[in-house]
Amino acid sequence: MKKMIAVLLLMPLLSFAVDDSEPMEDPEFQARYETLVRELRCLVCQNQPIADSNAPLAKDLRRQVREMLLSGSSDSEIYSFMTDRYGDFVLYRPPFVQRTWLLWLAPGILLLLGGTVLARTLRQRAAMPIDDDDEDEGAIE
Amino acid sequence: MTRFIAPIITLAILVGFFFVGLHKDPSIVPSPLIGKPAPVYELPLLLKPDETLGTEKLLGQVYLLNIWGTWCPGCRVEHGALLEIERQNIVPIYGLNLKDDPRLARQWLAELGDPYVATMVDTEGRVSIDWGIYGAPETFLVDHDGMIVHKLIAPINMQIWHEDFLPLIQQLKAAQP
């Protein structure tokens, strides 16, 4: 029975929330608001941004974002307000810092690595004689 | 030759990480506030709504701050342990009642017993944001200087109390003449 309860607690309980607050008058503020609430991760329903979560905390954080925007805070001030309290975990876009450089440089590293291997292979292959009969004629294209 | 060995080495590294990862809970987010001063706030009390309490008034003592609400099942689970800790009379426990109906909260304390020296009321959840709270129950340990020393994001029980909190409290008390 104990196991059963554990299973039930872990069931994914997902439903989306509609942000019922009035849109802001200034469309630029509204656009910034929409970006901000999509980039902040809800800590209660951990796989939703605060924009989509109906957890009370998400609601409070949306209010916080809205108030800070209206009082003139910049986006980075709002992000650091959140990370000061909850840590980098709230950021869906991890900041470029010492522990994330590998993450952010991964595309470059992988492409460079792959590109080098590719270039070497192509050079080797191009230097090989091309035998026009080595093709498997019956092969399926 | 490297390119033939690289895959299995990658696998070994991954498996190593997974093995460590198996023993960790990905959903627990440590607080960045550990080692930092407690946020400044002042809130009305649950039982004496005319009086307020806050960081400044709590300076100079080692105390626990426990975040709870009647809507939180884990809070009911830990309540017995809180009463037990209060009976040991080692540190005072302050309560922070989060987003709750004050009547229900008062009824809860009357029925289950009141382990708190005082309970503050955060109806709107603003102070809780400053404390970085995301799931009640949570329990903070704050030192004489108002620094946050430790945080527990789970119902407290006697084992956690003895293993995690008591040694820290003894250290703090030893450091302070």
Next chain:
Amino acid sequence: MIPELGLFALVLTFCLAFIQSFAGLAGAYWRKPEWLALVRPMASGQFVFAALSFGLLTWSFIVNDFSVEYVALNSNTELPFFYRIAAVWAAHEGSLLLWILTLSAWTLGVAWANKDMPIVFRARILGVLGLINCGFMLFVMATSNPFIRLLPAALEGRDLNPLLQDPALVIHPPILYAGYVGLAVAFAFAVGALIEGKVTSNWARWLRPWTLLAWAFLTVGVALGSWWAYYELGWGGWWFWDPVENASFMPWLMATALIHSLAVTEKRGLFKSWTVLLAICGFSLSLLGTFLVRSGVLISVHAFASDPARGLFILIFLGLCIGIALGLYAWRAPAFGSGGGFKVLSRESFLLLNNLMLVVAAGLILIGTLYPLFIDALEMGKISVGPPYFNLVFLIPTLPMVLLLGVGMHSTWKRARWEMLWLRLRTPLSIAVPVALGISFAWGRPSVLTFVGVFAGVWVILSALSEVRQRQKMGRSFFALPRSVLGMLTAHIGLGLFVLGTTVTSVFSIEKDLALRAGDVVELAGYQIKLETLRNTEGPNFDAVEGVVTIRRDGEMVTTLYPQKRVYRVQTSPMTEAGIEAGWTRDLFVALGDDLGNGSWSLRIQFKPLVRFIWLGALVMAFGGLLSMSDPRYRKKRQAEAPAPELAEGTAP
């Protein structure tokens, strides 16, 4: 009695699979014809008993046998019949049983198809497949037995998770698993080739149809999951880069790379060790996904109830399986030889580039998905890697890949000439640019990146179509094109549709969250959307509030939508059932949020242009895969290129 029989059937399946793998691997090693003869019958028996075991669990669901714990946790007497069957694979234990059944089915297929495959090689492949299935059956019996009794029996079941009570989710897992597990065939082929120490053109020819089939299943499975998330999770998004999604997407990318690499290996005998490595990696990523989703090491929207013992078991199994394969790879692959040459501008180069980009894309997803785990394991704190990261880095390899695909399709083997390519491509190019401009300006002002995305989609489609025209010019009618070529072109057209849909939807969607009362009208992208009324309604196992929303355009009625907010009676969890007006050019999406009091409700209204192209594209891709697979030449017997390593006395490899 029925559940006990089910478990007994599973134990028998295990025994048969074990005999199959022992007879196959040892029989091939010691050249024992009488052992080898056992392999095929064992494969058949394994399938029969796996099906029996699965059928008996299904039976327990049909008759609502709540004395079985798994049934009691996942079903209910009020649950409609259709969903009672789907509930069999709704949670961890049953879905593993489905996995085992699926693997048995693939094994059966490999055992009886490919008539010209040497007996010894087939025995090896079946031996490997049998071992994999044994591992999973051990896992079920040791940690995840779905037949466990509940004493005393529950009077009523806890019901199926409401999120899963949906037609798409009924067929999503079987199809996805068919793809996931199908990659095991490629894995087994790779291990078989490594044991024998050689990769032949025939090897690639046998493997290609299996890979195409698995890939097609995987494509449909992933698309179904995305479609389901779109309308059932209620957010109107179609991809969230959640670990569970990434777990299915990485094997897909690998399988896609494998299909292309196999083409080169078959045609030219090149990239042998690379192809083998891809074949190993595809299934390895399937296993990895299983581990990630079932062990609780990552936070996901749909992690199965996790249990460290299960996680450890899969981790050990995964390590052994992949470790042995990669160990063999390190040992045997260097001897595969490298084959002939080709010029820098050639079909081979383009396919190699395609492989590189796909593998880099999969690698980036892997790194992004696992990075929080790495950081945590190194005690460096907790971080999140979410959609902003993935959306950005995924484009880096894939956008150039799609742009180059249009050229690559037309280049010839060994060497191609720029003049020739230009001659073929200038027409599609000159059409693609204005068409892409037209499409990207249809919904507003596009950015450069938007234009490039739209162009990439249009370009691939037109380039594929021009290939058809070229072949016609050469005197071959459309239907005389080999099916493998038709399939390839179809799949690429599907990719183009997908790219087009993705770009336009992500850039030009409009989303509004509003508080509305009955009678309120809002304007969205030229449509007048009116919340007429709200009413209570009920289903077989839920109660709901239903909105009646009419949509007009310039006063003319377009449609009426009925978005619902459901509360399922047993699990009492709220569920959003969106109202969607689907169309070729756009979807209108209305979801009912919360009761805000005094008669007003929150609604999310969305305009999603070309969103259907995303799933349409995936379906077209999968269809292309099936078309290609059905090419009769794959089934034609060919002379073996070397004396077949039959049972003749000889040296073991």
